[in-house]
Amino acid sequence: MSHLDALPPWAAIVVAVLVLGGALMAFVGSLGLLRLKNFYQRVHAPTLGTTLGTFLVLAGSITCFSVLQERPVFHEVLIGVFLTATTPITLMLLVRAALYRDREEGSEYVPPSPTRD
Amino acid sequence: MSHDLLAAAILLAQVLLLLAMGFSIVRMARGPRAQDRVVALDALYVNAMILLLTIGIRTGSVLYVEAGLVIALLGFASSMALAKFLMRGEVIE
Numbered sequence: 001m002s003h004l005d006a007l008p009p010w011a012a013i014v015v016a017v018l019v020l021g022g023a024l025m026a027f028v029g030s031l032g033l034l035r036l037k038n039f040y041q042r043v044h045a046p047t048l049g050t051t052l053g054t055f056l057v058l059a060g061s062i063t064c065f066s067v068l069q070e071r072p073v074f075h076e077v078l079i080g081v082f083l084t085a086t087t088p089i090t091l092m093l094l095v096r097a098a099l100y101r102d103r104e105e106g107s108e109y110v111p112p113s114p115t116r117d
Numbered sequence: 118m119s120h121d122l123l124a125a126a127i128l129l130a131q132v133l134l135l136l137a138m139g140f141s142i143v144r145m146a147r148g149p150r151a152q153d154r155v156v157a158l159d160a161l162y163v164n165a166m167i168l169l170l171t172i173g174i175r176t177g178s179v180l181y182v183e184a185g186l187v188i189a190l191l192g193f194a195s196s197m198a199l200a201k202f203l204m205r206g207e208v209i210e
Binding site for chain 2: 003004005007009012013015016017019020021022023024026027029030034039041042046049050053054055057058060061064065070073075076078079082083086089090091093094096097098100101
């Protein structure tokens, strides 16, 4: 751990809190994915890790490298922008597909399509 | 003192992320339906990307961020293709 010793104490504590908080969010999200009962409940849980978990860890990474290299390091933001743009698209497509499949089977969990003739 | 705290926090974060990846794999194996497996695969990708970022902080190499970006891109493409497949039964129409 030689390079991390170059961090001043305040930056070390900030990075520790951010990384640990992000990992905790991802853990809780995956636990929800494992434990919730229904697909439509389960699809909400991992987004906790995709949004808050990723952003906290990215903020910790930005803080760490900006302090270590003594200049602003911002290319982690690219991951954040990309995830913000793509996660809703993926999950909406998936839920539409699941809804379509459940309606095709006549599942009792979902109401029938209101416009279907 | 604070550096020991940082090392312990990163180690604990990596253990938590490995557990999260394990939960996703269990959900992917258990199913019960195809869409559950696809959501679990998506969560697995995201957890692996966060794990790579923590490894990058631990080793002090900026290259892990680019690897995480590639993982995010591939995860988006694969989840998109799988969702299209579940909807229509084929990926490219």
